[in-house]
Amino acid sequence: MYPTLFLAHGTPLLAAEDLPYTRFLRNLGRHLPRPEGIVVVSAHWESPLQLISGASRHETMHDFFGYPEEAYAVTYPGQGDILLSLQIRKELAAEGIASEIDDARGLDHGVWSLLHWMYPAADIPVVALSVHPRLAPEEPYRIGQALHALRDKGILVIGSGGTVHNPPLLQWDSSMVDRWALEFDEWLGERIGVWDLESLFDYENRAPHAKLAAPTREHLYPLFLAMGLADRKRKARLLHQEYQYGSLSLTGWMFG
Template identity: 40%
Template sequence: MTQQPSLFISHGAPTLVLDASPARDFLERLGTQLERPKAILIISAHFDARNPTLTSGAAPRTIHDFGGFGPEMHAMQYPAPGDPELAERAAAMLRASGLDAVTDGERGLDHGAWVPLKLAYPEADIPVVQLSISMNQSPEWHYRLGQAIAPLRDEGVLIIGSGGTTHNLRAFFTGSYKIDSDAPEWVTLFSEWVAEKVAANDRGALIEAVEQGPMARQNHPSMDHILPFFVALGAGGEGAGERLHQSTTYGVLAMDAYRFGGEVAAQLSSLDYGLPKD
């Protein structure tokens, strides 16, 4: 069985699933270019719990955890099966690493999970388990969370952190940005710094990104959307990662995607995923 990678993807606004954009095009191609995983373990910025919590229901519901959108968004469903056995196995791995993990058989998949998965795997026929972040914990703690579940990749489980390379909603709502607006400098400075540190495999700097990165606090006034990045980084092994996609939506939302580890690296690297040409 081919080792699956660990990915970090930026999911942007919920309407990513509807609106034409380079990020949407990337995600629509992504699932066709990876070896089909046995299951998907996804860490979303929109599932916050004090203890690491894994969805363990056999048929997780689609959660419409947003407002202000039309009926089409609220009618969307992503009826992927759950994987109670995987949830229990991942919880046991986390407990063995000293993390007090629990399972939740009632919680479904929030839009940070089902929106990108609906684009990458529209058939909804791959089992999905969602893992929480903890806003009361540090980037180092989330990195360790990823390290604990990394062996699942050898079992055919695709690990995905779903958040945002940048995510300042105050700037989004108070600005006059359109979906195709150019990114302001403060967004570009931070997103390019992250890309450089990923390429250099500077994990120390990446774990301290919100402290060390240029304009980091302006890009992440809240930590929720960057925390899944640290889980994906920890789950990806020790080698350097790779940026697979670069774009922005609404100017302030950097939609970059990264790969960490996995035997499919050469295949992914050979594809045109919207990166700028030299």
């Protein structure tokens, strides 16, 4: 049974940076069993209906502006897998969850910034899933539960987001970590470790500095979906944690 992952994708520059975190991603890809396919839930694909990518060959999307040119030079020519896309839609429908396949969607930086390091050959089929940022946290968890069978089929599911993500508060020249970011991450990590869903689903009210650390939901949505996939084997392991720019959390979790 394949584990599921939650990985921070940082900024679009992540694919061009030599960091402890990017070295961690490279080693993670080398040490995991080679998957039959990869499903990435990206915080940068928002939609009111659950969408599933269905392209046979993905274009690399540079879905950002104002970054140095090296961020725009990255390409990831990932192939799709329509049979996997259809399987995901079938699994969701069986649990009463509506979805559609989008055969025009490419791979945004929430997808390729991670896969660039983990699977640089781009020779494993990739399917992307969207997020609905206005759903309560229970809903992405339920979507993850509906997709649990993927783990038995050699499919690696990655939730791509960030535990602390507030771009306007980034300090691009800072080597220090903001205390509020540390305190939020510490609270979150403790609850993830004991699978305290009641507290996690109510993080907006219970977590310290939640409005600073996660002012919107979309970057935590992939975390809850990844945990939902591992609901039948509730084990969590923190693989890596570091920070950039004062508060941007670069965190890796494994579930199941």
